[in-house]
Amino acid sequence: MSSRRPHPAWAPWLFLAPFLLFFAAFGAWPLVRSFMLAFEQTFGPRTTVYVGTLNFRFLLHDPLFWAAVRNTAVFTIGTLVVQVPVALALALLLNRPDLRGRALFRLIFFSPTIVGSIFVGVIFSLLLEKRSGLVNTVLHAAFHSWNPDFPWVDGFVMPSLLIASLWLSVGFNMSYLLAALQNVPGDQLDAAAIDGANAWQRFRHVTLPAIQPVIGILVLLTVVGALQLFDLPFILYADSFGNGPNNAALSIVTYLYQTGFRSGDLGYASAIGWILTIILVLIALGYRWLTREEDAAA
Amino acid sequence: MKSFFAGIVRTLSPGISLVLGLGIISAVIVALLPLQPRGGIEIWLGDGNHANLYRALAPEWNRRHPDLPLTVSLISGPALQSRMLSGFYSGTPLPDLIEVERGQIGQVFAGPLQDVGFVDLTDLLARDGLAHEMDSASYSPWTSRGRIFGLPRGAHPVMLAYRSDLVEAAGIDVKQIETWDDYFRLMRPLLQDLDGDGYIDRYPLTISLTNASFSEIFLIQGGGGYFDGMGNPLLNSDANVRIVARLATWYAGPGRVIGDINMYTGAGLRLLREGYAVAIPSADWYVGNLPVTLPSLAGKIKLMPLPAWERGGRRTSANGGTMIGVTKASKHPEIAWELAKFLYFSPVIARQLYDLTHIVSPVKSTWGASYYDRPEPYFCGQPVGRLLQQAIPDIPPRPSSPYLSSAVQLVNSVITQLMAITDRQGYVRPEQAAGDARRLLDEAQHTLLDQIHRNVFQAQAIP
Numbered sequence: 001m002s003s004r005r006p007h008p009a010w011a012p013w014l015f016l017a018p019f020l021l022f023f024a025a026f027g028a029w030p031l032v033r034s035f036m037l038a039f040e041q042t043f044g045p046r047t048t049v050y051v052g053t054l055n056f057r058f059l060l061h062d063p064l065f066w067a068a069v070r071n072t073a074v075f076t077i078g079t080l081v082v083q084v085p086v087a088l089a090l091a092l093l094l095n096r097p098d099l100r101g102r103a104l105f106r107l108i109f110f111s112p113t114i115v116g117s118i119f120v121g122v123i124f125s126l127l128l129e130k131r132s133g134l135v136n137t138v139l140h141a142a143f144h145s146w147n148p149d150f151p152w153v154d155g156f157v158m159p160s161l162l163i164a165s166l167w168l169s170v171g172f173n174m175s176y177l178l179a180a181l182q183n184v185p186g187d188q189l190d191a192a193a194i195d196g197a198n199a200w201q202r203f204r205h206v207t208l209p210a211i212q213p214v215i216g217i218l219v220l221l222t223v224v225g226a227l228q229l230f231d232l233p234f235i236l237y238a239d240s241f242g243n244g245p246n247n248a249a250l251s252i253v254t255y256l257y258q259t260g261f262r263s264g265d266l267g268y269a270s271a272i273g274w275i276l277t278i279i280l281v282l283i284a285l286g287y288r289w290l291t292r293e294e295d296a297a298a
Numbered sequence: 299m300k301s302f303f304a305g306i307v308r309t310l311s312p313g314i315s316l317v318l319g320l321g322i323i324s325a326v327i328v329a330l331l332p333l334q335p336r337g338g339i340e341i342w343l344g345d346g347n348h349a350n351l352y353r354a355l356a357p358e359w360n361r362r363h364p365d366l367p368l369t370v371s372l373i374s375g376p377a378l379q380s381r382m383l384s385g386f387y388s389g390t391p392l393p394d395l396i397e398v399e400r401g402q403i404g405q406v407f408a409g410p411l412q413d414v415g416f417v418d419l420t421d422l423l424a425r426d427g428l429a430h431e432m433d434s435a436s437y438s439p440w441t442s443r444g445r446i447f448g449l450p451r452g453a454h455p456v457m458l459a460y461r462s463d464l465v466e467a468a469g470i471d472v473k474q475i476e477t478w479d480d481y482f483r484l485m486r487p488l489l490q491d492l493d494g495d496g497y498i499d500r501y502p503l504t505i506s507l508t509n510a511s512f513s514e515i516f517l518i519q520g521g522g523g524y525f526d527g528m529g530n531p532l533l534n535s536d537a538n539v540r541i542v543a544r545l546a547t548w549y550a551g552p553g554r555v556i557g558d559i560n561m562y563t564g565a566g567l568r569l570l571r572e573g574y575a576v577a578i579p580s581a582d583w584y585v586g587n588l589p590v591t592l593p594s595l596a597g598k599i600k601l602m603p604l605p606a607w608e609r610g611g612r613r614t615s616a617n618g619g620t621m622i623g624v625t626k627a628s629k630h631p632e633i634a635w636e637l638a639k640f641l642y643f644s645p646v647i648a649r650q651l652y653d654l655t656h657i658v659s660p661v662k663s664t665w666g667a668s669y670y671d672r673p674e675p676y677f678c679g680q681p682v683g684r685l686l687q688q689a690i691p692d693i694p695p696r697p698s699s700p701y702l703s704s705a706v707q708l709v710n711s712v713i714t715q716l717m718a719i720t721d722r723q724g725y726v727r728p729e730q731a732a733g734d735a736r737r738l739l740d741e742a743q744h745t746l747l748d749q750i751h752r753n754v755f756q757a758q759a760i761p
Binding site: 007008010011014041043047049051054058061062063064126129130131132133140144145147148149154239240241243245246247258262263264265268 | 305309383387404405408409410413495496497498506509510558559560563565568569574700701703704707710711714715718745748752753754755
């Protein structure tokens with residue numbers, strides 16, 4: 001039996017110190033500073049003027065901010081409505097034991113996630129190009145009446161973003177759901193089948209409740225990710241710095257970037273950032289409230 | 299303290315103590331290492347062609363200033379902007395001189411005039427008798443609240459580059475074109491559905507309306523624009539209303555005559571090559587790019603002056619641009635100013651820059667140079683340099699503002715909305731769209747003024 005010397009009381013703090021220092025320098029202080037900035041007008045950190053709640057009051061009447069909020073909300077809802085069901089459908093398809101080449105399909109569906117959003121943005125901007133893009137070229141070749149100048153990107157801003165986002169993220173969501181499906185107890189499914197439940201009833205009453213916690217997490221991740229929309233519109237609508245035609249692609253984060261880093265108004269950008277933070281916190285709290293019974297049962 | 303270290307040694311294993319000790323020692327050594335003092339004069343820039351030209355001139359400069367040798371640092375555009383703004387805002391290291399593109403300059407002027415990170419050159423230009431040596435409009439993008447902060451690299455006149463093979467095959471004489479109305483009337487035969495599928499495959503003019511710079515080309519040519527010389531927004535000016543209404547009816551509705559491609563992309567270049575576009579507005583630097591990006595069009599492209607908005611009107615515009623400025627962080631501002639003059643007023647560099655890029659110098663004394671008269675086979679033997687140079691005196695000013703990008707977005711948004719209305723209402727004549735253009739531009743002006751008035755640093759200048 002080995003004897004161990006007692007650690008001095010400050011030993012844990014010594015080990016925590018590197019993290020605490022880094023967190024204080026790069027996490028806590030920037031948060032505090034950005035909160036202070038939200039009440040200032042700045043021209044760089046050296047030239048600042050305290051303006052009280054002016055930045056927040058201006059936000060309330062800023063048409064560009066509200067356009068950004070509207071676009072972000074539509075994108076979030078669209079992403080949620082499209083992505084989770086499609087991911088679930090793909091996961092159910094790949095979960096069939098009789099399906100051949102499951103590993104290959106998994107790789108194919110997951111691969112866009114690996115390449116990243118910038119690459120996906122570039123690919124879609126080429127695919128959806130008016131006259132020379134692959135989509136219009138193929139459609140015009142197949143259907144002579146198809147307009148080769150069909151304005152996918154300019155005329156259908158949100159659908160273009162949603163399709164690109166779906167292609168980018170559906171594989172990621174699918175892999176989570178597939179893992180959850182593989183953990184659904186087989187004996188329960190067998191018992192339901194013996195009791196005469198058809199495929200839909202087995203899915204509705206056995207599979208779905210079993211994978212519900214994973215769906216909940218995916219919904220939360222999807223909403224949080226969609227609210228931070230930036231890179232896809234920034235690439236697809238690079239000509240207009242991510243705004244798109246008539247600001248139809250302008251998201252909250254794009255507007256934050258433009259005000260902070262193109263117009264140099266760090267105070268206003270901080271105010272936008274804090275509004276986005278409050279929205280995200282409210283959504284997270286709402287999620288916790290909705291799942292409180294499951295948490296209690298666990 | 300002694301017990302603290304003893305405690306550490308007792309608590310940690312010998313190996314971890316050794317790693318920790320080495321880490322602390324190396325950190326201390328690195329912290330104590332003396333910084334290499336930056337010697338000489340340094341320029342940051344983002345253009346490879348400019349960098350090569352300046353590096354080639356470094357030996358001459360170094361011979362004159364052996365104690366202050368020249369260092370040219372080529373930095374990519376976004377990194378250059380970030381480092382420049384960090385330096386201006388927070389005092390991080392900056393060079394003596396920076397070359398900045400037009401899209402990067404607005405933010406530099408956002409604060410109080412005395413906090414602009416570049417040296418005010420207005421008095422230096424007057425002192426050295428250089429105030430009128432350059433084309434005056436070329437200073438406008440680098441001027442804020444009446445003070446000049448940079449020397450312009452090029453004049454950047456805009457002409458119309460057109461497919462002479464297609465135009466001449468159609469029997470069209472471009473000499474008969476004076477106005478845009480003439481242009482679209484005479485070029486009408488080139489508005490073609492080539493494959494009979496019911497869709498237009500060739501447009502007399504092609505621009506990308508989502509690309510911000512195109513609206514500015516047309517607005518300033520027609521006497522409109524975004525700001526006046528003191529930074530006051532002019533979005534709802536009569537000229538803007540007239541031009542925006544015209545653009546909408548060119549671009550949408552039953553009378554559409556303009557194709558939409560982004561000529562800065564590979565896809566856009568391909569469509570130019572394939573004849574989807576008959577003509578594109580082209581600044582000097584874009585003219586210089588054409589032989590490189592579209593070599594197969596050699597002998598099939600010519601330049602002509604932009605058609606005017608009305609008879610006797612302006613036949614050119616301006617697009618793009620770069621300036622050089624002396625930073626306030628420079629330890630040798632007078633020498634840096636001397637270098638700026640050396641690089642920007644040099645007839646040798648003006649010629650080399652033209653040969654390399656077709657950028658024409660705004661320095662008036664270079665305008666008579668014979669290299670501008672050289673016939674160019676790519677452009678069917680036209681003396682392209684002379685055509686561009688002759689357009690310079692007519693270039694309209696392009697006043698700068700920290701709100702330029704906002705103004706551009708707002709006007710582009712107006713054009714997009716007006717195009718939708720034009721499509722819906724079936725407008726053909728600009729007068730039909732003028733009422734909607736006025737309303738939308740009034741709203742845009744109101745939005746922009748709200749933004750500007752919120753800026754306590756700018757509000758003093760804007761009534």
